[in-house]
Amino acid sequence: MPTISRANDVQTVITTFETSPGSCQDLLDELVEAYDSFISRQPGFIGAGLHVNDAQTRVANYSQWRRREDFQSMLRSEEMRERNRRFNALCRGFEPVMYDVVKSYG
Numbered sequence: 001m002p003t004i005s006r007a008n009d010v011q012t013v014i015t016t017f018e019t020s021p022g023s024c025q026d027l028l029d030e031l032v033e034a035y036d037s038f039i040s041r042q043p044g045f046i047g048a049g050l051h052v053n054d055a056q057t058r059v060a061n062y063s064q065w066r067r068r069e070d071f072q073s074m075l076r077s078e079e080m081r082e083r084n085r086r087f088n089a090l091c092r093g094f095e096p097v098m099y100d101v102v103k104s105y106g
Helices: 024-037 068-076 079-091
Strands: 012-016 045-052 057-064 093-099
Touching: 012 068, 024 045, 024 057, 024 079, 057 068, 068 079, 068 093, 079 093
Parallel strands: none
Antiparallel strands: 012 057, 012 093, 045 057
């Protein structure tokens, strides 16, 4: 399970997908399947969460990895490259971005 804390020594990746109400559920289904069968089983994976806005035009994915290299290795795998092509067909675009937690509340 991801924990948002500056004290955690993890790599945080937030990916946003721009989609449409007509393809949002298909994209979510693809993402869930990717996490269930591949991403969550990769070395260094800690946890993730999928979020969708109420208009079903954006999906946000928050994930944590032990090291930057773990995420990059997963992303560069042939299986993930194929999955990313399927994601891309279901949205107008997406971008994974690595972040450092600066401050957390709660």
